[in-house]
Amino acid sequence: MKITTKTESFTSPLYLESGRILEPYDLIYETYGKMNQSRDNIIVITHALTGSHHCAGRYEDEAKAGWWDNLIGDGKVIDTKKYFVICVNVIGSNFGSTSPKSNMFPTKDRQEAYRYKFPVVTIKDMVKAQKILFNKLGIFKVKAVIGGSMGGMQALEFAVSYPNFAEIIIPIATTPMTRAWTVAFNKVAMEAIVNDPSFKNGYYDFKDFEENSLKGLAVARMSGYISYLSPSSMESKFGREYVGTDGIYELFGRFEIERYLEYNGYNFPKWFDPLCYLYLIKAINIFDLSRGFDSLKDAIAQIESKLYLIALKEDYLFNPKEMREVYDISRDLPNRNLINFYEVDTDYGHDAFLVEVDKFSDYIADILSN
Amino acid sequence: MKITTKTESFTSPLYLESGRILEPYDLIYETYGKMNQSRDNIIVITHALTGSHHCAGRYEDEAKAGWWDNLIGDGKVIDTKKYFVICVNVIGSNFGSTSPKSNMFPTKDRQEAYRYKFPVVTIKDMVKAQKILFNKLGIFKVKAVIGGSMGGMQALEFAVSYPNFAEIIIPIATTPMTRAWTVAFNKVAMEAIVNDPSFKNGYYDFKDFEENSLKGLAVARMSGYISYLSPSSMESKFGREYVGTDGIYELFGRFEIERYLEYNGYNFPKWFDPLCYLYLIKAINIFDLSRGFDSLKDAIAQIESKLYLIALKEDYLFNPKEMREVYDISRDLPNRNLINFYEVDTDYGHDAFLVEVDKFSDYIADILSN
Numbered sequence A, B: 001m002k003i004t005t006k007t008e009s010f011t012s013p014l015y016l017e018s019g020r021i022l023e024p025y026d027l028i029y030e031t032y033g034k035m036n037q038s039r040d041n042i043i044v045i046t047h048a049l050t051g052s053h054h055c056a057g058r059y060e061d062e063a064k065a066g067w068w069d070n071l072i073g074d075g076k077v078i079d080t081k082k083y084f085v086i087c088v089n090v091i092g093s094n095f096g097s098t099s100p101k102s103n104m105f106p107t108k109d110r111q112e113a114y115r116y117k118f119p120v121v122t123i124k125d126m127v128k129a130q131k132i133l134f135n136k137l138g139i140f141k142v143k144a145v146i147g148g149s150m151g152g153m154q155a156l157e158f159a160v161s162y163p164n165f166a167e168i169i170i171p172i173a174t175t176p177m178t179r180a181w182t183v184a185f186n187k188v189a190m191e192a193i194v195n196d197p198s199f200k201n202g203y204y205d206f207k208d209f210e211e212n213s214l215k216g217l218a219v220a221r222m223s224g225y226i227s228y229l230s231p232s233s234m235e236s237k238f239g240r241e242y243v244g245t246d247g248i249y250e251l252f253g254r255f256e257i258e259r260y261l262e263y264n265g266y267n268f269p270k271w272f273d274p275l276c277y278l279y280l281i282k283a284i285n286i287f288d289l290s291r292g293f294d295s296l297k298d299a300i301a302q303i304e305s306k307l308y309l310i311a312l313k314e315d316y317l318f319n320p321k322e323m324r325e326v327y328d329i330s331r332d333l334p335n336r337n338l339i340n341f342y343e344v345d346t347d348y349g350h351d352a353f354l355v356e357v358d359k360f361s362d363y364i365a366d367i368l369s370n
Helices: A123-136 A150-161 A180-195 A197-202 A206-211 A215-228 A231-237 A256-270 A274-285 A296-301 A320-330 A361-369 B123-136 B150-161 B180-195 B197-202 B206-211 B215-228 B231-237 B256-270 B274-285 B296-301 B320-330 B361-369
Strands: A003-010 A025-032 A042-046 A084-088 A142-148 A166-172 A306-312 A339-344 B003-010 B025-032 B042-046 B084-088 B142-148 B166-172 B306-312 B339-344
Touching: A003 A123, A025 A123, A042 A123, A042 A150, A084 A123, A123 A150, A123 A274, A142 A150, A142 A361, A150 A166, A150 A274, A166 A361, A180 A197, A180 A215, A180 A274, A180 B215, A180 B231, A180 B256, A197 A215, A215 A256, A215 A274, A215 B180, A231 A256, A231 B180, A256 B180, A296 A320, A306 A320, A306 A361, A320 A339, B003 B123, B025 B123, B042 B123, B042 B150, B084 B123, B123 B150, B123 B274, B142 B150, B142 B361, B150 B166, B150 B274, B166 B361, B180 B197, B180 B215, B180 B274, B197 B215, B215 B256, B215 B274, B231 B256, B296 B320, B306 B320, B306 B361, B320 B339
Parallel strands: A042 A084, A042 A142, A142 A166, A166 A306, A306 A339, B042 B084, B042 B142, B142 B166, B166 B306, B306 B339
Antiparallel strands: A003 A025, A025 A084, B003 B025, B025 B084
């Protein structure tokens, strides 16, 4: 499978929900497979908080494949021999699209990163930017939009904001509006980041990115990890295993779960930017599919795509009932026959959308083949 | 109701589970009501992580009453006209009993606090110290031991370590052994504390306690607060309410849940010590009722008190099934008739043991009156 990574630059302003504009801006995206002549084999993948446009395949010498490689590829459920798959890095993320790390000025004469001057972007803004890119690429209609978590929010937003865009929309492990519980986890993350003196109130040195030791961002990641798992999955993965070399009565002796959180936490600042993290969790916090409508019901009434909501049974970040609510609300709407709800039987937690793909991939295969 | 607060000093060594000793040590405790002549009206209350010996009543000019004042007092469910109630501040806590903040040396010639030289204490050690105090006070048998959360762990430990001590034991919202999920929340707290430069690797100035601004400890508290609530209770308490003066598109604009976490988080260092917090969460992390026995079943087999396990339905810190397991295991033990399990129908979360006392107080009243 060939991986094509491209950056598209836009000089027209992106009008944001906040009333602010972003101008100019870049979008980096990746494609796999070939667009057919009738252009009816296009599948859009939307990524999650720490995801990127690199959702499948492996670059030369890359140790780890794209984040949904177990789902997307030649002969896989999202078959790149059949489909043309495209995934765009969202505005605000640190993998190449315009973000708080980007140069604020159109010309290269003055080099100053946005940092806190970057406007708050919303999920709707992210989707709008992608839509503009698709227009530029001559893509006006797609077979499907599929994404999990923050990617699922984008999928829902595509469904409501662009009713004629996708034949099928599959939001996974997400919510129509972020609840206090999720905001609370993000609050711990945000406070941990801004309190860290090495963050220097947002004026940390970008050059240190690779060798970054932003401890606040590490703690933020640990807080996130709790919400991505579930008590059951932690129990079966780690139980009460204690690190062999640590003493049980040492104050800083560690359980394996602690070593796991440390490892993932302290690695995080080496590949993710703290300002981008703040902006993306802000976008997640203020996500509300009903904004601009009188009610969530009015928003759902807009949908003309076939919507397949996939919830995960023991998702501790987005409770399945949040997605079921969308389904329930739709029951007395004219478009009710378009809206489906499926709850995956997994106790892994939120991250099952990444690591237990086999639990819902048959369902996706069915949807795509019908 | 008269509140009596006393400190008892011990010069004999306290032999700890770790093999280390603590010598000398103090225990501060509070009592309400009067011990009767036959000494059969004594109820021991055990406190939680941030609790203290002050579980009921109000000192002169005190704004807030003791932490279980809605349960304990004259004419209340735990009636101080009838019962002599005693509550001891645990070893390691910062309310007066010996802790990492205490002077390491027996004489006053040299003033140096333990800090990291304080030994790790376990729940069993906390209970042992209380038992030694009770012996000194001439209390060899009590009517009941009642406690929630870390206090519930102590109650369970009393049941297993001192089978002849209490007629009735009521552990609430707790677990027989701390699981990875809980350890994970504590890990975020621990990392937030130790990464904070104002913590100075444990050598922060105690004198600043009242005016403390240890931001790491504040973040630790926020992480704890998430686990004390539930998605449902956050939803009903805060929903998506936004702070009126904040802008939705401001990066640091806040939802009410964020303001609530900020408020409780940043207040915490003004009344709780970070080293004590580290030592107490360590004690919680390594709590395992089965330690020293071949199995949890063997530990439970020791119990001769009437045990009433009270679990909270939507407890996100200690899942009710953790307590149900104790009950289930006991079903084929000779002492099975002593062991009871009751699940309280509440969606408030873990903190219901403090704030929704009315949901299980009738049950406690029944237990005590039979």
